[in-house]
Amino acid sequence: MSNRDTERRSVVMQDQRVWIHWLILFLGITLTLGAFQFVRQWEVESQQQQFRDHGDILFATLNKELAINIEALLGLRELFQSSEFVTREEFRIFTQPKLRRLDTIQALEWVPRITADQRARHEADARREGLENYVITQGSRAGTMVAAELRDVYFPVYYVEPLVGNEIVIGFDVASLHSRQNVLMLAEQANDVRVSAGIQLLQGDLGFLVAVPLYSHDEQYLLQGYLLGVYRMDRVLKAVISQSHIEKTEFNLTIWDVTETAKPQRLYSSGDDKTAGRSALFSRAFSFAGRTWKVDMSPSGIFMGAVDRSTSWVILVAGLLLSLLLTQYVRILLLRGQRVRYLVEQRTRELERSERTTNTILDTAITAVITIDKAGVVQRFNPAAERTFGYKQAEVVGQNVKMLMPEPYHSAHDGYLRRYQRTGEARIIGAGREVSGRRKDGSVFPMLLSIGEAKVDDNPLYIGTVLDITLQKAAEVALINAKNNAEHANRQKSDFLNMMSHELRTPLTVILGYLPLLKNAQSLPSPAMIAEIARDIDLSGQHLLRLINDLLDISKIEAGSMNLHRESIMVGKVVASVCNKMQGLADKKGIALVDQSGSEELFADPLRLQQILLNLIGNAIKFTAQGSVRVETRHCSDGVEISVTDTGSGIPEADLPFIFDKFRQVDSSSTRKLGGTGLGLAITQRLVALHGGSIEVTSQVGQGSCFRFTMPTKGGDS
DSSP, X not given: OOHHHHHHHHHHHHHHHHHHHHHHHHHHHHHHHHHHHHHHHHHHHHHHHHHHHHHHHHHHHHHHHHHHHHHHHHHHHHHHHTOSOOOHHHHHHHHHHXXXXXXXXXXXXXXXXXXXXXXXXXXXXXXXXXXXXXXOEEEOTTSSEEEOOOOSEEOBOOEEESOXXXXXXXXXXXXXXXXXXXXXXXXXHHTSOEEOOOEEOTTSSEEEEEEEEEEOSSTTOOEEEEEEEEEEHHHHHHHHHHHHTOOGGGXXXXXXXXXXXXXXXXXXXXXXXXXXXXXXXXXXXXXXXXEEEEEEEEEOXXXXXXXXXXXXXXXXXXXXXXXXXXXXXXXXXXXXXXXXXXXXXXXXXXXXXXXXXXXXXXXXXXXXXXXXXXXXXXXXXXXXXHHHHSOOHHHHTTSBGGGGOOTTHHHHHHHHHHHHHHHOOOSSBTSEEEEEEEOTTSOEEEEEEEEEEEEETTEEEEEEEEEEXXXXXXHHHHHHHHHHHHHHHHHHHHHHHHHHHHHHHXXXXXXXXXXXXXHOGGGOOOHHHHHHHHHHHHHHHHHHHHHHHHHHHHHHHHHTOOOOOOEEEEHHHHHHHHHHHHHHHHHHHTOEEEEEOOSOEEEEOHHHHHHHHHHHHHHHHHTOSSSEEEEEEEEETTEEEEXXXXXXXXXXXXXXXXXXXXXOOSSHXXXXXXXXXXXXXXXXXXHHHHTTOOEEEEEETTTEEEEEEEEOSSOOOO
């Protein structure tokens, strides 16, 4: 090449370098500006999303706080429903803990239903009770309380806690104001909790009432009155904002009652009127005791000014600098082109040395490496592959690689390879995949296969690495089984603890509910009521004792410390004794309890045999609505077989394998309805096993169940 041609070529290349420089600079500036705008928009959207997250937290906290306050009223309803009469002192004792815990409550009130005929006696009773000058009152136009006008029915506030600050409401007829009368009517119609619209409270400030109707315990089911919760909106929202841990200065909050969509009522606003009307960034409605409330939140100026917008400016400055640096870098690269060509030649010689090194590495690698050509013929089979598949290199090289594959991979391999070369559609090549391999002895094993593709003189070469994962798969299966077993055991334990919590709390509630009536010596109930209370406490105590005995029995059995005191006994006598004890329960449900036991003898602990029969016969009566429960005995090859058959609801076939599990209850809904710990059958099965016997159950849904167990007629040491 002449000097002129060389010079002309140098000029052309220089022009090309200048053009490339300007193109890179232009693209860099364009991308930087685009990134700047994108990040600016992202910062705004992130801030809005952060505010919506705050709204979600406050919305959830408001729902939770309202639900907790409703629970306080429902708990008060349980007190009234479980007692014939609740005194003012009992009302105070019961409500004081709730008021200390829930400062959102302005007052809790008992509002009885008083007819016009009952008014004079009601006012006289109140004055005798210590409420001096008590009369049923209503508000006047002058803003004072005056005696209520003559009406058919009154709903005066009779009990109120806390009394301090709420003296004005004693005797006030709640139904004398339309806004309050409306919520009472809605609660009565629904026989459920209902909340009023926003009202001006007698104690001052805007608030709302929550009404719970109470009915008589007799067959007439007459309305006795209402339990009222009086709430101030500012107290409720103060508690909600405090619990949500969101700075009050970051948002403007408005609560609306949108039950009447044509005329929404504003219940609360943390900003001025202009702020309340501003478009809300967070808006969500929810149902609350028969009404619909909506939460609107808009960010404050403080929140909007707190966002950090430095990131977009950093990107802009950094992008421009990077564009300049990249342009200069490309210029340097082009100038060093000749140097690169020289280095390429040098690298070629180094690659030859590298190839020799690679061959050495493959031969000494602990991972199986197999290379094949485009037809699937094995070109290389390293020593690790020999150990993995059991073939020698000479047996595999030159053969189709599908000899190492079980079906269906064996038959599909060639077609897959041709399809990949024709379409470029890859399933394994370029990625790892778990497949199966076949050893020389014909055994199939799981392996992790990774395949890469290389070009040698324009001919494809496929390199596969194989890792035997037999041990890993076995470990995974063992780990999954262990995890499932642990989760299953944990669920059973949780179900058992929930059940025991309910069963223990029910009798304790009865006992603790009656104790306040007996603690004051000056105002003891009548002897008849004391006797009735004693019977209820005795029944609850007996129920607690049965629960504790069940727990102790299952604990002793599991610990191996349950001792049997066996002796020769007549089965019929034990069966007759148990049937006599259970006869009253059967008569109460109108069920026939049939004793068809014989004169068989067996060697057993009479106390534990009685416990087994009590559990089985008690369950049969419990789950039988009509029909009969039959107890039979007969001789069998293993000793004496005793069966308890009922015509009850039966047990689904899918639940029969778990009927004797100690931490599992079948048909938990009916079990909770009828009571019980769910340990009875578990204890029964283990007591039978301790005697050397066995127990089984057959059942059909809707037709009844039959429990059969055997006891030996002879035995050794107890």
